[in-house]
Amino acid sequence: MISFSFSGHETFSLRHGWLKKGVDGVALKALRLVNRAIKTDVYQNARQKLSQKSIKLGLADWLKKEDADEILGGCLPLHPTVALIVGHLFRRVAQNERSLFAFLTSGEPFGFQDFLDRSEFTEKSPPLYRLDNLYDYITTALGGSLYAQTSGRKWAEIEAVLNRMNDAAKVEIKLVKAIGLLQVVGDLGELKSSLDVLAFAFDDEKSGAIENALEELRNRSLIIYRHYNRAFGLWEGSDIDLDERVREARLHVNPNESLADGLTKHFKPKPTVAKRHSLQKGTLRFFDARYASTVDFDAQISESLNDADGRILYAIALDDEEIKKLVEKAQSVNLRDYKQVLIAVPPQVTNLREAIFEVACLRWVKADTPELANDCVANRELQARLAKAEAQVQEWLETLRGTSSRNDLSSESCL
Numbered sequence: 001m002i003s004f005s006f007s008g009h010e011t012f013s014l015r016h017g018w019l020k021k022g023v024d025g026v027a028l029k030a031l032r033l034v035n036r037a038i039k040t041d042v043y044q045n046a047r048q049k050l051s052q053k054s055i056k057l058g059l060a061d062w063l064k065k066e067d068a069d070e071i072l073g074g075c076l077p078l079h080p081t082v083a084l085i086v087g088h089l090f091r092r093v094a095q096n097e098r099s100l101f102a103f104l105t106s107g108e109p110f111g112f113q114d115f116l117d118r119s120e121f122t123e124k125s126p127p128l129y130r131l132d133n134l135y136d137y138i139t140t141a142l143g144g145s146l147y148a149q150t151s152g153r154k155w156a157e158i159e160a161v162l163n164r165m166n167d168a169a170k171v172e173i174k175l176v177k178a179i180g181l182l183q184v185v186g187d188l189g190e191l192k193s194s195l196d197v198l199a200f201a202f203d204d205e206k207s208g209a210i211e212n213a214l215e216e217l218r219n220r221s222l223i224i225y226r227h228y229n230r231a232f233g234l235w236e237g238s239d240i241d242l243d244e245r246v247r248e249a250r251l252h253v254n255p256n257e258s259l260a261d262g263l264t265k266h267f268k269p270k271p272t273v274a275k276r277h278s279l280q281k282g283t284l285r286f287f288d289a290r291y292a293s294t295v296d297f298d299a300q301i302s303e304s305l306n307d308a309d310g311r312i313l314y315a316i317a318l319d320d321e322e323i324k325k326l327v328e329k330a331q332s333v334n335l336r337d338y339k340q341v342l343i344a345v346p347p348q349v350t351n352l353r354e355a356i357f358e359v360a361c362l363r364w365v366k367a368d369t370p371e372l373a374n375d376c377v378a379n380r381e382l383q384a385r386l387a388k389a390e391a392q393v394q395e396w397l398e399t400l401r402g403t404s405s406r407n408d409l410s411s412e413s414c415l
Helices: 025-037 044-056 065-071 080-093 097-105 112-118 131-148 152-163 170-185 195-201 209-219 242-252 259-266 275-281 297-302 320-332 352-367 370-374 376-404
Strands: 002-004 038-040 223-226 231-234 286-292 310-315 341-344
Touching (some): 025 038, 025 097, 044 080, 080 097, 080 131, 080 170, 080 195, 097 112, 131 152, 131 170, 152 231, 170 195, 170 209, 170 231, 195 209, 209 223, 242 352, 242 376, 259 352, 259 376, 286 297, 297 310, 310 320, 352 376, 370 376
Parallel strands (some): 286 310, 310 341
Antiparallel strands (some): 002 038, 223 231
């Protein structure tokens, strides 16, 4: 049996240590509201299985495993993918909590109450409200107003694809609705239209049905697979094959360029201001920054400071042998001649070369594909791929800068 209560007495509180860092505040508010609303004992057998699968897929990695049953399981019969997306969706297309309340309590077609009225509940196989159900509710409840919003084009694209699927199987239609809905919501980490997430979202389908349906949709040019984020998207009609252009770029971009040269070319280092010194002394002091390899280390350390008060020299190595050589070089330098130079030798650069190479290839595509000027679909995808690739390198650089700016510089990372 499923019942509702909004009296405010049945709430869950945030115990100390319940949530990890990076909590999704929008999703949490929606989960809190749904937990307060739904009271059921029908889903006891499914709670742990569904909640733990959500955690395993990384859909809510800000929750701890031991508490996922209570939080996500308490939202059933909303499938976890719906429970985690519904707050973000209503925030984008409607009036946030008020619309979520209406979704749960009103008798509108395809809404939650309508689902309960139409579904047959059994202990062995209780039904779940899934992403395609949510799509049907949103498009029915809001209708044409969806197309007047900032995300209107995305809703139109979903509708256009569905209009081309007159003879499609039901599972294919479900998948298109789910993929489109996840595209509307946007970046939610691992909660994306990947094969694993889609298979989980429709785990009532027979084994292999999701894979076969996705392959059929790709063959009919209704969806595409984006390798850069390992997720499916609706095909929007681009004439440029970006994967082919990236393969072409890999033939033109030097894959053996040193890490230091690649970083200098694509991620020119910014000066570092000595903030505490400036605040205490009232004088602005700044260090310029350089990347160096085993080849140009000597030239970089002896380069003129010009207007800078000092220099941070990041000695970038590809492997342990190069790290050893750079450390030896740093220790052999006559520091009395370079008192204003700080030498940093990062201990780990795992996957950095490939990340920089990916950025270089995507920038080559951007510069050497004039057709992009008239293809907004391909241009938008290229910008998304480039932003993701650049963010991976920037994340490493932020770690590097944080290491070199600590008050107590360890000998492991800085000399």
